[in-house]
Amino acid sequence: MMNILVTGCNGQLGNELKKVALYENDINWIFTDIETLNICNETEVVSFFNNNNIDVCINCAAYTAVDKAEDDVTTARLVNADAVNYLAKTCKSNKTLLIHISTDYVFDGTSERAYKENDTVSPNSVYGKTKAEGEHYIINSGCSYIIVRTSWLYSSYGNNFVKTMLRLGSERDFVNVVNDQNGNPTWAYDLACAIMILIRRANHETVKEIFNYSNEGVIPWSNFAEAIFYIGGKNCEVRPISTKDYGGKANRPAFSALDKTKIKEYIGIKIPFWRESLIKCIEEIKHNSINN
Secondary structure (H helix, E strand, C coil): EEEEEEECCCCHHHHHHHHHHCCCEEEEEEEEECCCCCCCCCCHHHHHHHHHCCCCCEEECCCCCHHHHHHCHHHHHHHHHHHHHHHHHHHHHHEEEEEEEHHHHHHCCCCCCCCCCCCCCCCCHHHHHHHHHHHHHHHHHHCCCEEEEEECCEECCCCHHHHHHHHHHHCCCCCEEEEEEEEEEHHHHHHHHHHHHHHHHHCCCCCEEEECCCCCEEEEEHHHHHHHHHHCCCCEEEEEEHHHHCCCCCCCEEECCCCCCHHHHHHHHCCHHHHHHHHHHHHHHHHHHHHC
């Protein structure tokens, strides 16, 4: 039986992987958060791997507070880079496949076409830079790895744009949302399913790959908010504003669409369009609110 370790299990993707795990009965899943495995402590990481015979490690843990990271560089680097280095080195020593979740923020957002996996990494925020450093550590560690870059992640769990818009849509008559940042929304459940297929498909001993994964379709944040309000039944106006007017501390990619040709060919999947997945997620959020 394969032992799969999931770090950061209480985040959006970690919770979606728990749902996927219900259908994967031939796997021993080990779900951890900082209280059960502090990946920022190398000694603890080494000991945990030695004691649990880990075959695959899915690293969902990350410092994702993009604006806060600009003032908290040390913590962002510890979680997004140093801890990833510890995981990569330990995976190498234990012949463990490392699946690491990265981000569209490793690119500067100036491209005029969807980003491919081999495009030059050029982050312009602390968050993006520390995530790129984590990728660099993995690639140079010698471990077997799959790095999955994703974008605009949301789910029925945790804090994210979709849940925030649904809340504001109930509280306000209008919201200001940027209209000059374009990208691909991604339902974390779709990503979790793709990761599971990658695990089944890849040669764990030799794989060294980077893949892009997001839902299909490119959209600005303002239009995404409008769709959330429409599908969620919220009578709230979206007022488009520029990134300059938004005034966030960190630089954000103006265009961060991801080319997914490689992963579609590698595992033979059809990726859902963003609106299709958004409908399913909002239905789940409504269902959860009724039951809670």
